[in-house]
Each structure stands twice: as C-alpha cells, then as structure tokens.
Amino acid sequence: MNRAGPEYRWLLPSAVVAPELPGDRPEGRAPRRTVRDWVVDTCAFLCAALIGVLAADAMNQASDYPEPLQAIDQLVGALACCAVWLRRRWPVPLAAVLVAVTTVAPVASGALLVALFSLAVHRPLKPAVALVGTAAVASAVLQPVVRPDPHTSLLANAITGTVMVLLSTGWGMLVRARRQLVVALRERAVRAEAEAALRAENAQRLAREAIAREMHDVLAHRLTLLSVHAGALEFRPDAPPAEVARAAGVIRDSAHEALQDLRQIIGVLRSPDEGAEDRPQPTLATLDALVAESREAGMKVTLDSRIGDPDGVPAATGRNAYRIAQEALTNARKHAPGAEVTVTVNGRPGDGLTVEVRNPAPVGDVPKVPGSGQGLIGLTERATLAGGRLEHGRTPGGGFEVRAWLPWPS
Template identity: 45%
Template sequence: MSRQMLPGALLQEPGSKRTARDWLVDVLMTLIALTVGVLVYTESEQAHSDFEDLIDLTLGVTSLIALWWRRRWPGAIGILITAASAFSAFSAGAALIALFNVALRGTRRQIITVTAVGIAGGIVYTVMYPTEDDVPLAIELAFAVLITLVVVPWGLFTRTQRDLVHTERDRAKKAEAEQLAHVEAAREAERRRIAGEMHDVLAHRLSLLSVHAGALEFRPDATPAEISEAAGVIRATATEALRDLRDVIGVLRTSDGVTAPPQPTLDAIPALVEESRAAGMHVRARIEASGGEVMVGRTAYRVVQEGLTNARKHAPAAAVEVTVGPSDASLVVEVVSRKSALAPEAGPGGSGLIGLTERVALAGGSLEHGPNRRGDFVLRAVLPWT
C-alpha cells in the first residue's frame, strides 16, 4: 500500500505503471485545469463570437486530453497547450499544469522554450481579449507574465525536492548493498576461519588415529598387550580430538560472549613433539625459544603441527627434525622430513599449506615449503621476534 502512494517515476523501476497516487494526481490536476478553464472562459465569453467560442472549447478540450501524456512528453505537451492558451480561455488551466509539468520533468531547453511560449501566449490572449474592467492593459499584461514566472519556479522547486528524494533513495540502496556485501564478506571470512581451525586442530589428532588403527590392521599377530596399548593410544587420541573440537567451537562462539579457551602457543610445542613420538614417528627436536607474543607463538605451533601432520601422512617412516629458535630479530620455525620426495598433496596445492601461508602472513612473517637440494621436504617459517 505504501508503494502505491509514491509516484511511479520515483520508484525508478523498469516498466513501472501509474500508481494509485498517480491516478489521484491526474484526476485532481484535470479537475483543477477544468475549473480554472471554466472560470477564465466565463469571464471572457462575452468577447467571443460563436465561431471563436467553438474554437476556444475545441482547443480547451484538446488541452485537457493532452495532459494525460504530459509525463512522457513534457516539452511537446507544454508547447502545444501553452500555444493553445494564447487563443483559448478554456485552455488556461491546462496551460498552468503544463508549465508546472515541464519545469518538473523537462530539459533546460524545454523549460526555456515553454516559458517563452507561455509568456508570449499570455500577452497575446490579454491583447486579444482584454477585460471590461477599468484595469490598465499594462497591469493585465504584467499579471499574465507574472503567472508564468511564478508557476515555473514553483515547478523547479518541486523538482529539486524530488531530486533530493531520489538522491537519498540511491544512497540508501548503496548503503544497503554495501552492508550486504560486508555481511557476506564477514560470513566468508568466518567460513575460512572455521575451515582453518578445523584443519589445524583436528588433522593432527586424526592422523595419529589413522597411524595406530593402521598398525592394528596390518599386525594381526600382535600380542594382546600390544593391541591393548594401541587401543589405549587410540582412545586417548580420540579424547584429545574431541577436546580440540570443543576448543574450536569455543573459538567460534566468542562473538556470543563465551570466553574461548586458550589456544596452544610456543610453550606447547614440546608436548606436540612428544605426541608424535608416542605415535611411532622418529622426531628430533631443538626448541630454543619460549614465551613471546601470543599470535607469533600460536602461529609457530601451527607450523610445527602442520609439518608433523604432513610427514605422518606422506612419509610415516621418515625421520623428522623440528627446529625452533630465534635468529636476529626473527623466530625461525623449521620442520624437515628426511625423505627424497613426498606425495603431491604435501606440495603447494595442499589446503593446509595454503591456510598456513595466510596465517603466517597475518602474523607478519613468511613461509617457504618444498624439497631442498638433498630431496628433503622443508617447511620453514620466519616470524617477527623480539
């Protein structure tokens, strides 16, 4: 219902039809034009011959009908009606509406042309049909010109107000579009953050589960004690995976006011290495840094975690060397898998390494990965360190 009370042109929609307000305005304008035309015609009827009366009424009715197309062709309709008003008193009301309409919708050239025709038409009509009152002709001419010079600025003022409404509406649409884009970008960033946290936290635990489950599968001759020990490690690892999953969910709920549990940092790397050793990996570690800035420590932990996870996936029998230590104003984190080559998934196309590259960049560092001259796969991060 509210849309129907707006002008169809204001909606700015392709193929928009006349609204209820447009129909109401059309009827009202026609009634005003008819009323003014009848009053002016009655005032000057005695100065007309029968033939002039016929011409006057014919032009007046034509002008009233032409008002229907004033929105589509404001300039042409304005010239037609104002020219007709020079010879037809019955067209006077329609001429006022046409002048207002061309000021509201016409181009600058159309406004100037129709204004000039309106002034000329008023002068011609006043000279042809002067009133019988004792009013000087000069005053009548001035009044005829003044009417045009009042109606046109009124239409221009209304046009300015309508343009302001258009501008505010466009701004509102632009702001709404920007807000939607911002919300969508925030959602996409949140999805990426969820994917990164899930990969970083769970990939390590699940790879441990895979190693122990595989050992049980390919060791049918294992003793009950060995089976019991492997089952215990699987249970403990599954428990840790569930705890890590709860940690991730806690991180994602921080926007709702839930305090997230502390994330692992630099000091948790030794425990991470021990977990891998317990899973049967051959890991040598040299960790010569502790504490530090939280984001840097957390990123260093993720680098070591990703390196151990990839080594476990693609080279489970290879020896792994983990080095974490300061170098000048940087912290160097390096995971070297002593193997000639790794599966393609461990290369630059891996989603884990892509996410890790972004994480390291956010911390202000750089990440390199790939085989060295000896064929060992090296994952090396350089992070800011003070």
C-alpha cells in the same frame, strides 16, 4: 538524463546518475493509469477549467468582444482543458502548443499552467522544460499586448503571467526532485540490503573456512599419531610388550586429545558462552610441549628457538606459528617417518616471526598414509590472512621444507 541500464546503474555515483521516474518515457508512451492517476488528472482538468472560466469572464467584462470571438475563445478554452488529459502521453508537444495558443487566447491559461507543471514533473530540466518554460514566459509577456485588459496595466499583466508560469514550473520541478529523492532512497535501501546480504554471506563463508582450517590443523595432528602407531602395531605384531604398551598409550592419549579438541570446536559452534570454558589456545610458549609430544610419539625433532621470551609474542602470531609447526610436523611424520626434523623459530618485534621446519629425505620405503593434501593449502591461507606468507617445497637432497613469515608488530 543518463539512461544507464539497471544492471549497471548501481556502479555509478548517485550524483552522476539521476534516478529515472515512472513517467520518464518517450513521447507517445504512457503508463497505464491507476486510480490515483485518474483522481489527479480529474483535479487537473477541473483546475484548468476553473482558471479558464475566470479568464474568460474577466475578458468579457473588460471589453466588448464580438459574440463570434467570445464563442471562439470558449471553444479554444474547452479544447485546451480537454487536452489536459493528454499531458502524460505528450507533455512536451502539449505544453508547446498551449504556449502558442495562450498568447492569443487567455482562456487557455489554466490548461497551460497544468501542462507546464506536468512537463516539469515528467521531463528533466534540460532541454524540454527550459525551452518550453522560456517560451511560456515570453508568451506571458506578449499576451497583454495581443489581448490587452483596459482595467489592468500592461506591466502588471506581464508580471502576473510571468509569476504564474514560474510558480507552476517551479512547483513541478520540486515535485520531480522529491520523487527522484524517494526513488534514490529506495534504490539505496535495496542496494544496502543486497550488500548486507553479501557481507553476511561472505562472513559466513570466511567463518566456515576458518573452522574447517582449525579442525584440520587440530585433528590432523592427533589422528596422524593414531594412524602411525596403529599401523606400527598392525605390521609389527611381534613387537616387544614395552613398545606395544607405549604405542597403545600414545593412541589412547591422542584419541583423548582429539576428542577434547573436537569438543572445543563444537562448543564454539554451538554457543559463544560455551567457549569461555574451553582450554586455552596454543601459543608460541607451548611449542616446546608440541615438540616433546612428537618426541614421545617416536619422532626425532630438534627445536632451535631464538626467541628470548615466547610469552612476549602476540597471541595471534604465536598461535599461527604453533599451528604451522604442528602441521609441518604432522606431514613429516606421515611422509618421512624416522627422519630427523628441525624446527627453527626466529624473529623480533618489527622484523616479524619466522618459522622453518625441515626434514631430510626418508630412508627406505614410506608406508602409504591417506591424506587430503589440504594441509599446506590451509597453512598458506592462514599465513596470508595473518598478513604473512608461507613457502614450501623440496630441498636439493630430496627432503622437504616449510618456511613461514608472520608479522610481529614492534
């Protein structure tokens, strides 16, 4: 039997590793007997004694044996029955000894049958059971020759003994197979529970990451508008009233939109039923509104969309493209204020959808805007999960470029 350790057994196919049973221990070591074990061992002892008594009575009636020989048979039968109590600790040696004893002393036949049954239960088929079982069959054939029964033919005695040996061994093998099946099913159930727990934990982790990414993509755009325009009001207190009013309007609208987006995400977290009344998710068709909103906030944005029908883009692909453009515009607003940003969208079914956002190097000093640096990481994860890819980096002129490719099934 394969003795793979328990920490590695689950990695091997069930057809290769047979489950180890509690009784599969080296010779000389046995588990502590339970109440059930005591009951089973007592029944085994009584069965061995009953078969031994019947065999002794048949031998005594079959021929006139001397009294010393009858006494020796009875003593050997009693010792063989008592040896049954050792079948858990030394199953192989006990069965081997009883095979030899039964050849010359039929009164030990009951103990031999019990020992063969126990051997088949507690040891694998090879090599112990096969060797001892073969010897037991040979003993069943030789026994009528050594101790003949005048009332029964030699062939009948040999066939009867062989059938009894095979039945006892086969019954033990059947019990062992059933126990192995129970152990395997129990291990499989434990493994299934562990795998289910891991899958649930992984699903929760992915859900948390998706929610965190969505919150960042949604709220970062709105809060950046708040930060930029609030900073402008702080550093330019003497700005014209019209510019102050426009900045205040952008702040108000951005705060309102941020609250709406936050309420939408919290509604999804609370209950799926609340998500039915949420605002529709952005798609590629709403990219024009995003660019217009950025222009109203004071950005210089050029949109070059080469998609004939934005509504024909799959909803998931369009939403990912929208979020990528949204985050790229947010980064450009924070790190390159005043620079003209170019958004290019191109693609067709089968070739995929490409989104490029470029901005040149900013002119003058750039105000420090706090950020976590997780936006581009989240965009890369979003594109990868969608089956696409995202690249970003500095351009030769000191600007910045974000380029993403998303699959668009044909």
